[in-house]
Amino acid sequence: MDDVNTSASETLGHRIRNRSATLSTGERAVADYLQRHPEQTAISSAAKLGEITGTSDATVIRTARKLGFDGLNDLKRSLVEHLTRRRNPAQVLDDRVQRLSPAEHGVLRPVIDAGLALLGEVPALVESDEWSRSVAAINEAEHVWAYGIGPGASVAEHLALSLRRVGKAADAWTATGFRLADDLLRLQPSHAVVAVAPLRVFREIGILLDHAHRVGASSILLTEATDEGRGTRADILLPLPDSTDGAANELIAPLTILHAIVLELVAARRSSAVDHYQQLNALRTEIAGTELDISQLPEL
Incomplete structure (x- = not known):
């Protein structure tokens, strides 16, 4: 060796x-x-x-x-x-803790280092063509549905919120089992689906991607389980770096990738995105009943 x-x-x-x-x-x-x-x-x-x-x-x-x-x-x-x-979340957690070897001041620094190392692997995994196709699919969609299960659900909800704030119609699905069927009925050919499956491609995600294919909607899958992902009907696969052998959380990479996609959309429609945020601030002021004016703050 x-x-x-x-x-x-x-x-x-x-x-x-x-x-x-x-x-x-x-x-x-x-x-x-x-x-x-x-x-x-x-x-x-x-x-x-x-x-x-x-x-x-x-x-x-x-x-x-x-x-x-x-x-x-x-x-x-x-x-x-x-x-x-x-495939064993408890084992993943136990392995992460065992590998940390806490320093004198705790695990914060090792966890940060692990997160930085994990994100450093993303550019080599996400091909430029797939990236461009992902941005185009979301940009051209009439409505974007983000789906995730368990921890992945929080990333899906954050993506939907971020898209709505920049003027893109979007919602998140987090249901499993029979309840997912009602959501899938809302999918149209002009829509796009973004499925977040960090560690495993669960049965529901495979069914979601199959249905999107049948309907004619665009679909994007983010997962570490790349070979499982290639066995689905996803139009675009964005591979995630392996998070299970280190201290980094599996949500760091998909959250960062999707945040970058949102920024790509903002760059392409900057004026309208800024206008939506201004509307958001105006509504917040109306709800709060007062506008924060820095000139009204007491002197220090």
């Missing part, structure tokens, strides 16, 4: 980012595939991975070693363990 400082707590994304300068063009192609298709990698041979990436089995094995693994089997074993943990 190459003489590289390898930490057992490093995610595959961290390993790739930290060692990218040491990878050849072929090795980089293999590394990109490993990061985008962890489920498929875990069940594929070196020869198959070499065929898929247009390289060779030797390049695949060499890439695994350069990333700090003993070989391809070690890498695959790590991926299987990771994919198993991702």
